[in-house]
Amino acid sequence: MNYSSRKKNKIVKYVVIHYTGMKSLTLAYQKLLSEKSFVSAHYLISRDGTIFNLLCPSYKAWHSGKSKWKKNNNINDYSIGIELENKGHEFGYSNFTNIQYLSLKRLINFIKKNFNILDENIIFHSDIAPNRKQDPGEKFFIKKIGINRFKFNKESEKKYSLYELLILYGFHKYYVKKYKKSCIRAVKRSLNYKIITSSQSKKFLKDFYNLLFC
Numbered sequence: 001m002n003y004s005s006r007k008k009n010k011i012v013k014y015v016v017i018h019y020t021g022m023k024s025l026t027l028a029y030q031k032l033l034s035e036k037s038f039v040s041a042h043y044l045i046s047r048d049g050t051i052f053n054l055l056c057p058s059y060k061a062w063h064s065g066k067s068k069w070k071k072n073n074n075i076n077d078y079s080i081g082i083e084l085e086n087k088g089h090e091f092g093y094s095n096f097t098n099i100q101y102l103s104l105k106r107l108i109n110f111i112k113k114n115f116n117i118l119d120e121n122i123i124f125h126s127d128i129a130p131n132r133k134q135d136p137g138e139k140f141f142i143k144k145i146g147i148n149r150f151k152f153n154k155e156s157e158k159k160y161s162l163y164e165l166l167i168l169y170g171f172h173k174y175y176v177k178k179y180k181k182s183c184i185r186a187v188k189r190s191l192n193y194k195i196i197t198s199s200q201s202k203k204f205l206k207d208f209y210n211l212l213f214c
């Protein structure tokens, strides 16, 4: 399989959640272990809840591709990648199973303890590469694994622009400037909207604000 050693100055601080986007578990498993695929991940969770540990997290897996988050580039350097079995938008996107959520919750709690990772750093592939990726997508409910990513305090007087909200969410400035519509779609997936468009309705701005502030 594909992997690299981690650089000493780049510590693990993120967990990136993906879906496999393949027609079957076997195909996904083979792809993640094949050298020819140029992709890999640390963990794979099947629809029946089995957790496959494919690579020791002390090594770097190749799951994020070209990616940016907050002020970091190349998120593989800083992250652990978890793939959830799901055919994805291309081959038949379905709900994640309850047992998959249960296994993911256990795995993430284990990783959080071992690597001291904050809830706000449990992120999606669609967040760190919004122009290219849509996984794990709008059918993934992060609340089901007990994670509350955003807990900003409300400042009653302050009005936030969409740009400010997108930066607070965590998008890298490059993406907000160059791919604003893709960023909006990524937020809508995070909000579990059923229909994903890049329109900026009043409802969306309100939902986005409520996602970030408690």
Ligand SMILES: [Zn+2]
Residues within 6 Å of the ligand: 017, 018, 019, 063, 125, 133, 135
């Ligand atoms: Zn992915």
